[in-house]
Amino acid sequence: MNIISYPSRAEWADLLQRPVLPKGDIEARVQSILDAVREGGDEALLTLARQFDKFDGESLEISRTRIEASEELLAETLKKAIRQAGDNIRKFHETQRQPVEKIETVPGVTCWRKSVGIEKVGIYIPGGSAPLFSTVLMLAIPAQLAGCKEIILCTPSDHPAILYSAKITGVTRIFRIGGAQAIAALAYGTETIPRVYKIFGPGNQFVTNAKLMVAREGVAIDMPAGPSEVAIWADESAVPSFIAADLLSQAEHGPDSQVILVSTSREVISEVAAALSTQLEALPRKDIAHRAIGNSKAFLVDNGQDALDLINAYAPEHLILSIENAESVSEKVINAGSVFLGNYTPESCGDYASGTNHTLPTNGHARAYSGVSLDSFTKKITFQHITPAGLQLLGPTVEAMAEAETLTAHKRAVSIRLSTLN
């Protein structure tokens, strides 16, 4: 790890800069895929699937029979784990429901707000080396709780763990399609794939660019994506080998993963660095992790306030507080996606099974964005009802303001009603 001792606050911004990914011609390539699918529908999709995903079937939809059969292809231990994780995710996301509360702001003027599930949502799950079935749970469970009527899953993978996770979380239909073409299909719809109103899920640069590009056309997306990252604040109460393991669990995601350690103790940093070297050697993904660790930084800072301010300035996706006073410090965290307190709370528990969502804002977006939650799958509609007496109380206020904004018709919509009441 690159150890930075006592950086001045003026240096923070530069030191905390995320790597900027080269854009190249990716937008133009994604645009041509979006256009092809919008215009060519299923036929274009099939051509692209054969070209990019070695697809050799006729129908992109994975049949109900195939989905049901996934159950028999998985070990009981894994199925049990998936179900337990699902139960915990369900429990935590259920606490996010907001009851309807009607309030009278003025006597006779009643206002309320109701959460309504987004009718049609799309979930993208990438293929690649690992079947990310945990992300199916993280997205489909809140969609199901929100009451979304159609939950459409697109993925180039047909791994049984993905199918099984989809099956137990109410996913409506699954299509075997990947990349920017999957995002195009969800955004525009084709003859067989329904158009959805909001698209969720991780992916490579083609996928994340396609999401941003359809978002500009009005399709909602979960959030802008970036490489995964963790910041860990460790003091003398931390166990260096645990911290090293947590840093590596982030580093194995990819060579562009961001890993940051903050401490007021030079000794803690050295011990973590030593443990890191040892553990790194034993990892199957050590090449990837090694490159990520190469970009990582350990900050030695003067005091707790500096550590806290540096973390809030960085706005990490994941924050681990391995410090004695983790609970009181956690109250002061302003910018972070998800926070893990204490020595026995590794990030991987939140990644899989404790109940919190693992789709979180990266790249400093935690300054303004929240992670995925039940909210992400609902719209909140406001309602109001005004009685004639209520309008008599409120109306003059509206008339005065509308007149000052020179919106006469707005004023008259009130006046014409008041005139029948006097």
Next chain:
Amino acid sequence: MNIISYPSRAEWADLLQRPVLPKGDIEARVQSILDAVREGGDEALLTLARQFDKFDGESLEISRTRIEASEELLAETLKKAIRQAGDNIRKFHETQRQPVEKIETVPGVTCWRKSVGIEKVGIYIPGGSAPLFSTVLMLAIPAQLAGCKEIILCTPSDHPAILYSAKITGVTRIFRIGGAQAIAALAYGTETIPRVYKIFGPGNQFVTNAKLMVAREGVAIDMPAGPSEVAIWADESAVPSFIAADLLSQAEHGPDSQVILVSTSREVISEVAAALSTQLEALPRKDIAHRAIGNSKAFLVDNGQDALDLINAYAPEHLILSIENAESVSEKVINAGSVFLGNYTPESCGDYASGTNHTLPTNGHARAYSGVSLDSFTKKITFQHITPAGLQLLGPTVEAMAEAETLTAHKRAVSIRLSTLN
């Protein structure tokens, strides 16, 4: 109004299509403004302000003295109206607070979620013919309630009603700058204007394009914008002159405003159309309203289910239910920004003073987006704490899932801890 009788469901999509605005070269022009401000800072801003907004001062910031003095320039009636509206908006948005609820998903595994105000937010208020001080209330009040530390207002107008509204709602600083250059200043920061993490507010095509363009770069925005719109469902219990007044209050916003009437009664539609013609003539903004009404449509439908389905398919920003069973129908509304029930609840009450927010999803975005609320000014951070006993219960689940996803380091972050406990 253009009356469409008993359209088939197959025709709905075409009939409900919003007008597509020509894009032209606006993106390129906005891009050059964004670049100029990012590179040139205050100097570029001053040049643009002189060019576009006839600005002739030296400092873009409106002084505290000037803001304080706004109070003396306004009539007491208007100030009282602004304060009453502010109180109602505050009351309604306060009900949107979500208390922190800690839950144990597994014994020893505690998860919770906390709303934290976005530290720095920007509000844009356009200049133009009318001083939109009501939008200051609608954006600054929830920002203040959310605990945003810096609330930066940019506007080309220095109308005292805007300054007064900003003063009583905790706006931190006000800069007299408009257009895409204001959005650039808020997104990138300049020597005097602080960079913010999220930008809110309406504007012309330059402003709304600039917002979408900085959003692609990672600055959060409230929502994509479009022309304002209302759909009204009226039955025999409606008062045609009230409905006509409501349609006109939307139509006066601009020639591209969308106005839709739905009814099962041909007579209601005729009566509304007649009242509309009469009232239109008396409006100061009759030219604008006349053009908007020219694009508007009245749908005569077979039955209540068709009316409801048509409205949900349209996904209006505002929906007025002037029908006998408004309350029970309102339960079935899936896609709308804000809903107004009954004969004495004109949309203009929600536009100004009842307490609900008037920044709402247009252009069909109500299918996936909510209006602005307290949520819009907060991020929700999740937290978790796991005891050693909790990790012993949850750990094996995480290990099984991480192994199946071939993320060995994720698994080991758990195993290394469990090994110290056995």
